[in-house]
Amino acid sequence: MSARLIIALDAMGGDHAPAVVIRGANMALRRKPNLEFVFYGREDQIRPVLDKLKKLKKVSRIVHTEDVVDSNERASVALRSGRNSSMRLAINAVRDGEAAACVSAGNTGALMAMAKFALKMVPGVDRPAMASFFPTLRGESVMLDLGANVVCDADNLVQFTVMGNAFSRSVLGLAEPSFGLLNVGSEEQKGHEELREAAAILREVELPGQFYGFVEGDDIATGTTDVVVTDGFSGNVALKTAEGTVKLYTEFLRRTFRSSPLAQLGYLLAKPAMRKLRKRVDPRRYNGAVLLGLNGIAVKSHGGSDALGFAHAITLAVDLARHRFIDTIRGDIAKLESRSPRTAQAAAV
Amino acid sequence: MSARLIIALDAMGGDHAPAVVIRGANMALRRKPNLEFVFYGREDQIRPVLDKLKKLKKVSRIVHTEDVVDSNERASVALRSGRNSSMRLAINAVRDGEAAACVSAGNTGALMAMAKFALKMVPGVDRPAMASFFPTLRGESVMLDLGANVVCDADNLVQFTVMGNAFSRSVLGLAEPSFGLLNVGSEEQKGHEELREAAAILREVELPGQFYGFVEGDDIATGTTDVVVTDGFSGNVALKTAEGTVKLYTEFLRRTFRSSPLAQLGYLLAKPAMRKLRKRVDPRRYNGAVLLGLNGIAVKSHGGSDALGFAHAITLAVDLARHRFIDTIRGDIAKLESRSPRTAQAAAV
Numbered sequence: 220m221s222a223r224l225i226i227a228l229d230a231m232g233g234d235h236a237p238a239v240v241i242r243g244a245n246m247a248l249r250r251k252p253n254l255e256f257v258f259y260g261r262e263d264q265i266r267p268v269l270d271k272l273k274k275l276k277k278v279s280r281i282v283h284t285e286d287v288v289d290s291n292e293r294a295s296v297a298l299r300s301g302r303n304s305s306m307r308l309a310i311n312a313v314r315d316g317e318a319a320a321c322v323s324a325g326n327t328g329a330l331m332a333m334a335k336f337a338l339k340m341v342p343g344v345d346r347p348a349m350a351s352f353f354p355t356l357r358g359e360s361v362m363l364d365l366g367a368n369v370v371c372d373a374d375n376l377v378q379f380t381v382m383g384n385a386f387s388r389s390v391l392g393l394a395e396p397s398f399g400l401l402n403v404g405s406e407e408q409k410g411h412e413e414l415r416e417a418a419a420i421l422r423e424v425e426l427p428g429q430f431y432g433f434v435e436g437d438d439i440a441t442g443t444t445d446v447v448v449t450d451g452f453s454g455n456v457a458l459k460t461a462e463g464t465v466k467l468y469t470e471f472l473r474r475t476f477r478s479s480p481l482a483q484l485g486y487l488l489a490k491p492a493m494r495k496l497r498k499r500v501d502p503r504r505y506n507g508a509v510l511l512g513l514n515g516i517a518v519k520s521h522g523g524s525d526a527l528g529f530a531h532a533i534t535l536a537v538d539l540a541r542h543r544f545i546d547t548i549r550g551d552i553a554k555l556e557s558r559s560p561r562t563a564q565a566a567a568v
Numbered sequence: 569m570s571a572r573l574i575i576a577l578d579a580m581g582g583d584h585a586p587a588v589v590i591r592g593a594n595m596a597l598r599r600k601p602n603l604e605f606v607f608y609g610r611e612d613q614i615r616p617v618l619d620k621l622k623k624l625k626k627v628s629r630i631v632h633t634e635d636v637v638d639s640n641e642r643a644s645v646a647l648r649s650g651r652n653s654s655m656r657l658a659i660n661a662v663r664d665g666e667a668a669a670c671v672s673a674g675n676t677g678a679l680m681a682m683a684k685f686a687l688k689m690v691p692g693v694d695r696p697a698m699a700s701f702f703p704t705l706r707g708e709s710v711m712l713d714l715g716a717n718v719v720c721d722a723d724n725l726v727q728f729t730v731m732g733n734a735f736s737r738s739v740l741g742l743a744e745p746s747f748g749l750l751n752v753g754s755e756e757q758k759g760h761e762e763l764r765e766a767a768a769i770l771r772e773v774e775l776p777g778q779f780y781g782f783v784e785g786d787d788i789a790t791g792t793t794d795v796v797v798t799d800g801f802s803g804n805v806a807l808k809t810a811e812g813t814v815k816l817y818t819e820f821l822r823r824t825f826r827s828s829p830l831a832q833l834g835y836l837l838a839k840p841a842m843r844k845l846r847k848r849v850d851p852r853r854y855n856g857a858v859l860l861g862l863n864g865i866a867v868k869s870h871g872g873s874d875a876l877g878f879a880h881a882i883t884l885a886v887d888l889a890r891h892r893f894i895d896t897i898r899g900d901i902a903k904l905e906s907r908s909p910r911t912a913q914a915a916a917v
Contacts, residue, residue, distance in 0.1 A: 291755070293757070354816070355816065356815075356816055356819055366752050369752060369759055369760055370760065401805060403715050403718060403800065403801055403804040403805070406640075408642070410718055410801070411718055411719065411801070435804075435805075435808050436804065436805045436806065436807065436808025436809035436810075436811070436812060437808040437809065437811050437812030437815070438808075438812065439809055439812055440809070440812035440813050440815060440816035441812055441815070441816075449805075451752065452752055452759070452760065452802060453801060453802055453805045455752040455784075455785065456750060456752070456784075456785045456798075456802045456805055456806050456809075457785065457805050457806070457809045458785065459784050459785025459786040460785035460786065460788055460789070460805075460806045460809045460810050460813075461785075461809050461810070461812075461813045462785070462786050463785060463786030463787065463788055463789035463790055463810075464789050464809075464810045464813040464814060464817075465813060465817060466705075466786070466789060466790070467703065467704065467705055467789035467790075468813075468814060468817045468849065470705060471845055471848055471849060472821075472845060474845075475838070475841045475842060475844060475845040476838060476841065478841045478844065479840070479841055481837050481838065481840070481841070482837065482838040482840070482841035482842075484834075484837050485833075485834040485835065485836070485837030485838030485839075485841075486834065486838060487834070488830050488831065488833050488834030488837065489824070489825060489830070489831040489834030489835060489838070490834075491828070491830070491831070492824045492825065492827045492828055492830070492831035492834075493824060493831075495824060495827065496820055496821060496823075496824040499820055500817065500820060
């Protein structure tokens, strides 16, 4: 049905590598047909786990390397000294056309720096951004940047919007996504200068879907827009605040059900339904942040993720590859440049 | 037992004024003894509601004014043309020593501008900040700034920390609060320049409790520190993202319990416990943001709050007044100035 896709995996990235990476690939294989995997990392650690998974083994190969990027290493150091690291080799495979996408649960800053260096930016994009899905009252939405750029100017925000828009069309399958800029109020005069400037540009440029204007923190969960665009500082704060709040609520819920025998009985009856709820808010379902703006697909899995979470990051990479996501972004950014002299000018600098 | 306290109320602020303001005062009166109220606003609208609440009526008076600050009015316009507004008169009462604190559910920007103008800043504080409580796994914590200042420098953040620290000691009753700066990672080199600079100052100055360093979005709900300090943009995003996430989870929970007859029965059994949970995450419990750094107590209630929420905002104002909160802040800021030449210098500019 679908063409064979090769996915490059940094087998050594994340808290539980390489086991979680390999078992995650095994789960992804059951969900998505016609995948092949290349595991980059220490063969003596990868081999024993892979040998136990017959089906996966059949479609996988190992590229041995001793070097591993440490999770605490600075990006600049990793970039210089990690040329033979498992992370870097997985990225290189995408650069060289040997793989359709790469996935790593390793050091975020290093992954960003290496991917930017090796894959280069799509012409017209100044900086890469990290994007991910969020559950909302209306379904799912996309938010970016989630932490790649702590300071952003108006052009960055406009480019992020174009990329987020393309992402929602590719992976959420929306023809006409709505998109908004995260702010501290919906009125035009609110927020930073850069936000007002970006909004002015977005009212001018033509993108599929509709520019909603400014949205606020609570609009993320409401699903007011399909795409929420923000700088990497606010995006990271929002992402982690939402995660923390879900954990808090879940814990309060647990305590509630234990607070009386009647509540405990109630829990037993509601258990199957509750399991569905837990699945729905399960952060593993939303694992996998995409590095947007690069000439190639690189997905970052949460470092503490388990196999299920890692599998989600892989299937996200697969979806992006199958939808020819990079071509979509390239086309949209080119259109933006030809239509908006202000942005084109900035991109040319 | 406790001395009589007079609270000035902007009777016309908020979506459901003046009814919610008056009924909120009535609820606060039942919880806190020895309160008196002055309602500023349109007498013909206040009188009929107040007349029905005998006990409240006995300790209340009305100061009539026709003028009301519109919820969409720009702060600068409100400051100029709202000199006789209900909001401004309530603030003036605090300035003139006629009331121990004021509470308004009206236009946040206008309240901030008017309070800053009329009450003036505590010497050594450059800008006011908004602070509020949050539920955490460990109890409750304080976060600031929640939206008063979208851009902050290192000195602002240090001053916010001193104020948040004093706030947690006064209202949460902590002798040795822990405090941290909100960032996108806990490592020293992370985030904005201003954050790194603020952290360097906070490692030097002596404050009651302990400087934890950087915290992240999920630490807010975890309760990693008793005080979380951030700029008004990120703080506002975090606050509203948390609110939105709670709403989303609550709705998912509602759908879960309706998804099968068994789950519905389970819900019936767990209902009394669930009611306690709802109460625990009830945003009304955390209603009331304090404008810190002013020579007087001004509390902002959520504009859409009901009477219970408004009552919480009043009791917060009462607690702050009873704990002589302004004196605490004055003392701590003075100590900061004498100890940190860098901050003292900036504050003197």
